[in-house]
Amino acid sequence: MPDSTADASFPVTERNRVRRSPKRGSYDKEAAYAVLDAAPLCHVGYVIDGAPYVTPTIHWRVGNRIYWHGSSASRFLRASEDRPVCLTVSLMDGYVLARSAFNHSVNYRSVMAFGTAHLIEDADEAADALRHFTDGLFPGRWDSLRPMTAQELKATSVLWMEIEDAAVKVRAAPPGDGDESDVPVWAGVIPMQTTLGAAQPAPELPANCELPAPLADLIASGRLR
Amino acid sequence: MPDSTADASFPVTERNRVRRSPKRGSYDKEAAYAVLDAAPLCHVGYVIDGAPYVTPTIHWRVGNRIYWHGSSASRFLRASEDRPVCLTVSLMDGYVLARSAFNHSVNYRSVMAFGTAHLIEDADEAADALRHFTDGLFPGRWDSLRPMTAQELKATSVLWMEIEDAAVKVRAAPPGDGDESDVPVWAGVIPMQTTLGAAQPAPELPANCELPAPLADLIASGRLR
Ligand SMILES: Cc1cc2nc3c(=O)[nH]c(=O)nc-3n(C[C@H](O)[C@H](O)[C@H](O)COP(=O)(O)OP(=O)(O)OC[C@H]3O[C@@H](n4cnc5c(N)ncnc54)[C@H](O)[C@@H]3O)c2cc1C
Ligand SMILES: Cc1cc2nc3c(=O)[nH]c(=O)nc-3n(C[C@H](O)[C@H](O)[C@H](O)COP(=O)(O)OP(=O)(O)OC[C@H]3O[C@@H](n4cnc5c(N)ncnc54)[C@H](O)[C@@H]3O)c2cc1C
Ligand code: HEM
Ligand code: HEM
Numbered sequence: 001m002p003d004s005t006a007d008a009s010f011p012v013t014e015r016n017r018v019r020r021s022p023k024r025g026s027y028d029k030e031a032a033y034a035v036l037d038a039a040p041l042c043h044v045g046y047v048i049d050g051a052p053y054v055t056p057t058i059h060w061r062v063g064n065r066i067y068w069h070g071s072s073a074s075r076f077l078r079a080s081e082d083r084p085v086c087l088t089v090s091l092m093d094g095y096v097l098a099r100s101a102f103n104h105s106v107n108y109r110s111v112m113a114f115g116t117a118h119l120i121e122d123a124d125e126a127a128d129a130l131r132h133f134t135d136g137l138f139p140g141r142w143d144s145l146r147p148m149t150a151q152e153l154k155a156t157s158v159l160w161m162e163i164e165d166a167a168v169k170v171r172a173a174p175p176g177d178g179d180e181s182d183v184p185v186w187a188g189v190i191p192m193q194t195t196l197g198a199a200q201p202a203p204e205l206p207a208n209c210e211l212p213a214p215l216a217d218l219i220a221s222g223r224l225r
Numbered sequence: 226m227p228d229s230t231a232d233a234s235f236p237v238t239e240r241n242r243v244r245r246s247p248k249r250g251s252y253d254k255e256a257a258y259a260v261l262d263a264a265p266l267c268h269v270g271y272v273i274d275g276a277p278y279v280t281p282t283i284h285w286r287v288g289n290r291i292y293w294h295g296s297s298a299s300r301f302l303r304a305s306e307d308r309p310v311c312l313t314v315s316l317m318d319g320y321v322l323a324r325s326a327f328n329h330s331v332n333y334r335s336v337m338a339f340g341t342a343h344l345i346e347d348a349d350e351a352a353d354a355l356r357h358f359t360d361g362l363f364p365g366r367w368d369s370l371r372p373m374t375a376q377e378l379k380a381t382s383v384l385w386m387e388i389e390d391a392a393v394k395v396r397a398a399p400p401g402d403g404d405e406s407d408v409p410v411w412a413g414v415i416p417m418q419t420t421l422g423a424a425q426p427a428p429e430l431p432a433n434c435e436l437p438a439p440l441a442d443l444i445a446s447g448r449l450r
Binding site: 015019020040041043044045046047050051052053054055056058070071073074075084085086087088090092094095097098099100101102104106108110112114130131134137138141142144145146147148149152155156174175178180181183184185186187188189190191192193194195196197198199200201202203204205206209210211212215218219224 | 240244245265266268269270271272275276277278279280281283295296298299300309310311312313315317319320322323324325326327329331333335337339355356359362363366367369370371372373374377380381399400403405406408409410411412413414415416417418419420421422423424425426427428429430431434435436437440443444449
């Protein structure tokens with residue numbers, strides 16, 4: 001595969017070419033990165049004995065790489081190591097109600113990213129990745145925590161994949177059957193959104209322990225990460 | 226496989242046995258059904274030429290069967306027909322912030338369901354399923370719509386799978402490291418929730434066309450379906 005790191009778009013292959021509703025699809029890297037960065041959760045597909053498995057997990061992105069983590073003993077992580085994975089991120093933005101059943105749809109943003117999963121073997125590199133993950137979600141948190149132990153690091157695997165090819169698909173529009181607006185039925189969009197709510201202190205939290213500003217900011221931002 | 230339709234739990238197999246954090250896992254059918262019914266969106270894993278693919282799609286459930294739909298020409302639907310699939314539903318309920326990085330987590334409800342996808346071949350059966358799907362999301366809507374045409378039905382595939390085995394995993398708790406509450410850092414849960422918002426009428430909608438009561442009720446319910 002040619003080194004396409006500098007390209008603005010992912011290469012179009014048999015794997016990622018958008019065949020259905022191609023007008024909704026794109027191979028633009030920044031557009032795909034924006035969707036990957038907006039959602040904390042992805043679904044990773046991998047194969048064991050020829051059969052498909054889909055595991056939900058938190059991901060993070062650095063450049064053209066996506067990372068995820070879990071137990072060193074995890075079946076999911078062990079089965080995907082050095083194997084092809086499809087990592088999918090979806091944000092559902094609303095129901096689209098049309099005049100015909102056929103034209104009902106959903107507004108959404110999604111990415112299907114293809115690559116090969118690799119384990120970070122080097123302990124320092126894994127520790128750096130976990131720090132980056134934690135501070136990426138919760139700015140400045142790592143240094144305020146009880147330090148990570150060697151045993152904890154050993155129990156943790158961090159995986160990553162270079163995005164070899166990906167597609168992003170977006171629908172963000174009213175129902176597509178405006179030409180049938182004589183049908184006497186309500187049509188439009190019922191928006192759906194995911195938000196963070198008021199922080200719930202742990203039961204044992206000392207009374208003088210306040211919510212750090214970056215967490216208050218995150219909750220107020222409307223973003224999820 | 227023995228007929229276990231009447232059992233309260235799914236059989237435990239090599240495929241669905243929860244090895245990591247087994248205390249969070251269950252094979253209880255009603256618990257799994259509750260998660261499947263709460264979320265409109267699933268991620269379906271399937272295999273093409275030995276490689277994994279994960280496609281986001283809307284699903285619905287009738288008894289022990291899960292259904293989904295799309296274009297008759299869809300690669301996703303054609304590649305999964307009569308083949309094993311893993312259908313995963315995830316609801317992320319919040320960030321769990323602990324005193325150590327290692328004990329950070331997420332509150333969630335999720336199901337991984339395993340089965341074999343089948344196409345509904347009979348046109349009347351497919352039409353019934355699509356009506357059930359539409360009215361299941363939006364009560365009473367089917368009869369208010371411009372009727373489905375034969376051509377639309379022909380362009381649509383409905384797939385289903387019997388859930389052969391599944392597991393449900395739930396985390397719903399404060400951080401697990403209350404014993405380290407002497408660490409002077411904020412700990413607790415930042416809840417995350419997905420809600421429907423105020424309905425947005427289509428641009429061409431006649432002024433006298435009001436939002437039907439079942440849609441207003443759905444939006445007010447706090448549920449997503
Ligand atoms: C929230 C949500 C709900 C959806 N509900 C439905 C539904 O109920 N029924 C339905 O038919 N479809 C639904 N879709 C769209 C679905 O994900 C597929 O895009 C569609 O089914 C076409 O699949 P295909 O394999 O035939 O597409 P193809 O165009 O053949 O897929 C080829 C390639 O296109 C790219 N691609 C395809 N789909 C996506 C995607 N969603 N995101 C990023 N890249 C993609 C991938 O690279 C894929 O390998 C939904 C999507 C989202 C995000
Ligand atoms: C919103 C969300 C975020 C998550 N984030 C992370 C993360 O960042 N890191 C991480 O390690 N894990 C995360 N998880 C948990 C993850 O989905 C797996 O449960 C975990 O990684 C263990 O995977 P495993 O293959 O090693 O488990 P195993 O126990 O070996 O899996 C065996 C079987 O257990 C069942 N099972 C496993 N996981 C699930 C599940 N989530 N839901 C239903 N059944 C299941 C399935 O039947 C599976 O085939 C998250 C889950 C959710 C829902
Ligand atoms: C009311 C509930 C329904 C919802 C929420 C819904 C949602 C969706 C969504 C999100 C897609 C994907 C579109 C895309 O690729 O961007 C889709 C595709 C499709 N739906 Fe539906 N749908 C509904 C009902 C129906 C019905 C009743 C039919 C048939 C009469 C139907 C037929 C189709 C077909 C054929 C496609 C494939 C479009 C294509 O790839 O060209 N849908 N649906
Ligand atoms: C701050 C961000 C973090 C979040 C949101 C997070 C989230 C999660 C989640 C949701 C799980 C799945 C637990 C389950 O199966 O129910 C998990 C597992 C795990 N995490 Fe993290 N984590 C974070 C940071 C870390 C760090 C920094 C480490 C290592 C020091 C770590 C180590 C682990 C390990 C080892 C597991 C596997 C647990 C098991 O299966 O026994 N995590 N994490």
